[in-house]
Amino acid sequence: MAKARVLAILIIGALMLSMVGPHLALADPFGKPVNFAPVDNATDIGPTSPFEFTNTPDGDGDSIYASQWQWRTTSGNYTQPLYDTGIFVSTLTRLDVDNGLYPEGVFAYNTKYYWRVRVQNDRGEWSAWSDETCFTTI
DSSP, rough: HHHHHHHHHHHHHHHHHHHHHGSSSOOSSOOOEEEEEEEETTTOTTTTEEEEEOOOTTTTTTOEEEEEEEEEEEEOOOOSEEEESSSEEOOSSSOEEEEETTTTSSOTTTTTEEEEEEEEETTTTTTOOOOOOOEEEO
């Protein structure tokens, strides 16, 4: 009788876990950012054009505290990116030369670049990196 009761409890527990289990996975703090501008495979982009991402706030109402942006060329990788902002403490979702958020001269003419971004919430949790997108300068 005791074995039957234990077996029944295990079966009920397994059923409950199978119904709830998929919802227990930890979500990204914000969801993955989406590279907004320049659009993927854009051409004729000026070497001082702005970069922008969109992001979905998390369910807790946390706000963006920081971001990190990286660029590479076709021959590089992100272990040694062409340019990395490092942890950039700001709520901005747009970087451009005019607001001093990346230095002029980083991007050469007639070159293909790849980029990605991630964000950190005000509790120190990082999102996943955005999907990499590319653009070619004029």
